[in-house]
Amino acid sequence: MQLLQAPSSLYTSFQSSKTLSKAGLLSPDKPLLPSATSSSVQPQGLQRSIWVSRRSSIFSSITTRAASVEAGASAISNGAAESDVLKALAQIIDPDFGTDIVSCGFVKDLHINEALGEVSFRLELTTPACPIKDMFEQQANEVVKNLPWVNNVNVTMSAQPARPLFADQLPAGLQTISNIVAVSSCKGGVGKSTVAVNLAYTLAGMGARVGIFDADVYGPSLPTMVSPENRLLEMNPEKRTIIPTEYLGVKLVSFGFAGQGRAVMRGPMVSGVINQLLTTAEWGELDYLVVDMPPGTGDIQLTLCQVVPLTAAVIVTTPQKLAFIDVAKGVRMFSKLKVPCVAVVENMCHFDADGKRYYPFGRGSGSQVVQQFGIPHLFDLPIRPNLSASGDSGTPEVVTDPQGEVAKTFQNLGVCIVQQCAKIRQQVSTAVNYDKSVKAIRVKVPDSEEEFLLHPATVRRNDRSAQSVDEWTGEQKLQYTDVPEDIEPEEIRPMGNYAVSITWPDGFSQIAPYDQLQTMERLVDVPQPTPAQV
Numbered sequence: 001m002q003l004l005q006a007p008s009s010l011y012t013s014f015q016s017s018k019t020l021s022k023a024g025l026l027s028p029d030k031p032l033l034p035s036a037t038s039s040s041v042q043p044q045g046l047q048r049s050i051w052v053s054r055r056s057s058i059f060s061s062i063t064t065r066a067a068s069v070e071a072g073a074s075a076i077s078n079g080a081a082e083s084d085v086l087k088a089l090a091q092i093i094d095p096d097f098g099t100d101i102v103s104c105g106f107v108k109d110l111h112i113n114e115a116l117g118e119v120s121f122r123l124e125l126t127t128p129a130c131p132i133k134d135m136f137e138q139q140a141n142e143v144v145k146n147l148p149w150v151n152n153v154n155v156t157m158s159a160q161p162a163r164p165l166f167a168d169q170l171p172a173g174l175q176t177i178s179n180i181v182a183v184s185s186c187k188g189g190v191g192k193s194t195v196a197v198n199l200a201y202t203l204a205g206m207g208a209r210v211g212i213f214d215a216d217v218y219g220p221s222l223p224t225m226v227s228p229e230n231r232l233l234e235m236n237p238e239k240r241t242i243i244p245t246e247y248l249g250v251k252l253v254s255f256g257f258a259g260q261g262r263a264v265m266r267g268p269m270v271s272g273v274i275n276q277l278l279t280t281a282e283w284g285e286l287d288y289l290v291v292d293m294p295p296g297t298g299d300i301q302l303t304l305c306q307v308v309p310l311t312a313a314v315i316v317t318t319p320q321k322l323a324f325i326d327v328a329k330g331v332r333m334f335s336k337l338k339v340p341c342v343a344v345v346e347n348m349c350h351f352d353a354d355g356k357r358y359y360p361f362g363r364g365s366g367s368q369v370v371q372q373f374g375i376p377h378l379f380d381l382p383i384r385p386n387l388s389a390s391g392d393s394g395t396p397e398v399v400t401d402p403q404g405e406v407a408k409t410f411q412n413l414g415v416c417i418v419q420q421c422a423k424i425r426q427q428v429s430t431a432v433n434y435d436k437s438v439k440a441i442r443v444k445v446p447d448s449e450e451e452f453l454l455h456p457a458t459v460r461r462n463d464r465s466a467q468s469v470d471e472w473t474g475e476q477k478l479q480y481t482d483v484p485e486d487i488e489p490e491e492i493r494p495m496g497n498y499a500v501s502i503t504w505p506d507g508f509s510q511i512a513p514y515d516q517l518q519t520m521e522r523l524v525d526v527p528q529p530t531p532a533q534v
Helices: 002-022 044-089 133-145 192-205 267-279 299-307 321-336 365-373 385-393 405-429 456-461 514-519
Strands: 107-113 118-125 152-159 177-184 210-214 234-236 241-243 245-247 250-254 286-292 312-317 341-346 351-353 356-358 378-380 432-435 440-443 452-454 491-495 499-503 509-513
Touching: 044 107, 044 133, 118 133, 133 152, 177 192, 177 299, 177 321, 177 405, 192 210, 192 250, 192 286, 192 312, 192 385, 192 405, 250 267, 267 299, 299 321, 312 321, 312 365, 312 405, 321 341, 321 365, 341 365, 341 405, 365 378, 378 405, 432 491, 440 456, 440 514, 452 456, 456 509, 509 514
Parallel strands: 118 152, 177 286, 177 312, 210 250, 210 286, 312 341, 341 378
Antiparallel strands: 107 118, 234 241, 245 250, 351 356, 432 440, 440 452, 491 499, 499 509
16 A cells, blocks of 8 residues: 555645646746745746756656556466466366375466466476376366466476485485386296386386386396397496496396396395395486396395385286285285285286187186285286297387287286376375474375374384383383473484384484384374464
C-alpha cells in the first residue's frame, strides 16, 4: 500500500498545480511567488527554470513509481501464471512413486512469457531408462496447452540419476552406481547368465548406462556371451584400479577377462578376488550394474551381499521341482539379507510345434516361487535354439533380434526392473525420518503399510552396540539417565535395505535395523504441530 500512497500524494500536488494554472495563478508567465523565507526576488528566467525543474521532477517521480507498480503487477501476473502451470502439471502422477511429478521434483527450468503465451520447462527424471518418459512428455504438453492463455509449449526431457543413498560408506568404485541388481538362481545350468546379459543389454537399449559383473570365478560365462575387441582387463598403474572392457556400450568385468581362465582356488581366496574385481574397477557413473551371481548360498554369495548394497534381485529358475528347491534357498538368503526379490524368470518353459504348445519339463515352478514368497512379477522364456545360439556366438539375443518374442519378454523385464528399483529407492529414502513438528522419529518400513512414531530418547536407549551393552556379560553400559529426554537426532541415513544410521549430538552413530525399530515402544499420544511449526 505504501508504494501506491506515495505517488498518490505527488499526483494530488500536481493536480493542485493544474487547478492553479487554470485559474491563471500558475503559468510559465506567472510563476509561483517566492518563498517567505527568501531574502530577495529571483529573476523571472530563473523562476521559470525552477518551475520547469519541479514539474519534471514530479513527472519523473510519478513515472518511476508507476513503472515500479507495473513491474510489481507483472511479477504477480507471472507468479499466477507459474502457479497455473504447476497446478496443471500436478495432475500427472508417477505410477512408481504414486506422487505427482511436481512433488517428485521433476519440473525444472520453468520459463513463462505470458504476453506471447509461451511456456517452456524441463522434466528431469531419475533414470534415462524410464519406460514412461514419452507418456510424461505427451501429458505435460497436453495439460499445459489446455490453459486458456497458453499458445505454445516446449518440453525437454532429461535424467539425473540419483546417487547411492549411502555413497560415502561404499568403496570408491561403487560410489557412482545408482542401482545394483543381482541375477541369481542358486543352481547351475538354468540360464542365469543368459538372463543377466540380455537384461543388461535391454536396459542399455532403453537408454541407461549399464555394467555387467560376472561373479562366477570358477566358471565365468561372460567371455563367451559377449565379444569385446579388448578381451583383457587393464590396470591403471597410478590409481591401482581395474579398467573394465566394453562391448556395445556396456562395461564388463569378469575373471575370464583377467587372462587366468577359470580359477582353481579355495573359497576365501575367491571371495578376495571377487571383492577386488568388483570394488576396484573404474565403473564410472552407471544407472544399473547387473551382477551375474554364482550358484549356491555359500561364502561367495554372502560376501557379495555384504560388500555390495544390492538394490534388488532377479531369480532365475526352470520348471523342474529340483530347480525350485534350490531357488527357494536363494530367495530365503536374500530375505535374510534384506535384499528384495522383484521378479522371477522361468527359463525353458515351453516350445511351440504343429500349432500346439508343449511343456517338456512340466509346469508351475516359477508360479510356485511367486506364490510362496510373494514375489510380484513372473516372466516366461521359451525354449528357442536361437536364444542358446546367440549366447554361444558372443552377441546377446536382444541385440541380434530386438523385435523378437524373446526381446519383448526382456523388454518387459527391463521395465519391471526400472520401476521396482525406483520404488525401492523411494521407500528406503523415506523409511525413517525425524519429524521436527512433533519431535518424533517417523518410521514406515519398506513393503509395510504401517507407519508409527518413536521417541528419539527411546531409540537412543535401545542401542545394542558394544558402546551401550557389554558384549561379554550383556550388562547395560548406557544408563537410562544418560540420555536426555529432549535429545534429537542430527542426521538419519539409510544403511542398505535393512537399517538406518542415526547420528546423535554427542557424535555417536547408531545402527538401527528396521526389525529392531518395529519392536520398540511406540508413541501413542502425539502432540499436534502448531501452525507455526507446520
